[in-house]
Amino acid sequence: MTSLLADSSKPFMAERKSYAGNRFVHVKNPHLDSMDEDILYHLDLGTKTHNLPAMFGDIKFVCVGGSPNRMKAFAQFMHKELGLKGDGENIKDICAGTDRYCMYKVGLVLSISHGMGIPSISIMLHELIKLLHHAKCCDVTIIRIGTSGGLGIEPGSVVVTDTAVDSFFKPQFEQVILDNVVVRSTELDKDLAEELLNCSKEIPDFPTLIGHTMCTYDFYEGQGRLDGALCSFSHEKKLEYLKRAYNAGVRNIEMESTVFAAMCGLCGLKGKISSSLVFGPFRSPHPPFPLPLLEGTKPIIMVCLAIYLQ
Ligand SMILES: O=P(O)(O)O[C@H]1O[C@H](CO)[C@@H](O)[C@H]1O
């Protein structure tokens, strides 16, 4: 297969400098220091059973997405694009000991699945962030590559998220902690979003835009669908809500971006080093799910390659 990057990697060599710095991924939990062992239960990894710095210390790029098959395909594709030795078809699932998530390491890139919805990605992110912290990783970029419902945009477009918003179009994530509601910011890195947008311009026929991504707790009623098992609103109400969302800057809807932005931002995968990328097929009645997902990852692959060659 012809490399996507054959003609386009050079311009990004200069841009890789924007990733320079020395920022370790950090945890914000005083209890961890006093623990004898940290078991990353859902990843089937641990500080006593695995040499995490040796296994993961060189990671610079983490790509996450809901489906295990997609993240395996992404890892295999990266393997080819990065020109790594060995058979990319036989890459090993590092989390094979659990069927919760899958994880593949391809050079400096980690590809991980997170399942559907905020609780599922949140569990994965807790353990991933601890993993990157124990492995002493620094300058890590994390990108979510997922499907989404586009709002008023061309079918098949890629939306690069600038800000994740909740169902009220607010740039925040409400985390219930014990019986308190803690509000966390969901700002994402604007430079990385611009960089991904610029990468996409290098690729012909690749509709990409920057916009707000709305994160909901539900795929059906939460996203204004009329075809769930329950529906408590009219077609007109649905359109009125989606129009308000569009006017607030929302260009696509999915189910993980707010907690992704909040957690990564708090733990040092932020500022110049985090963003989320989601795909926006048109919404109705059902989006064409087998999207050209790997097509949509081209800008990410270009940035990864620039970092890899650093
Ligand atoms: O394409 P993925 O990453 O699975 O994400 C989107 O698809 C799922 C709904 O079908 C939700 O998890 C939504 O966020």
Ligand SMILES: O=c1cc[nH]c(=O)[nH]1
């Ligand atoms: O959450 C999602 C994911 C894909 N497509 C949608 O319409 N919504």
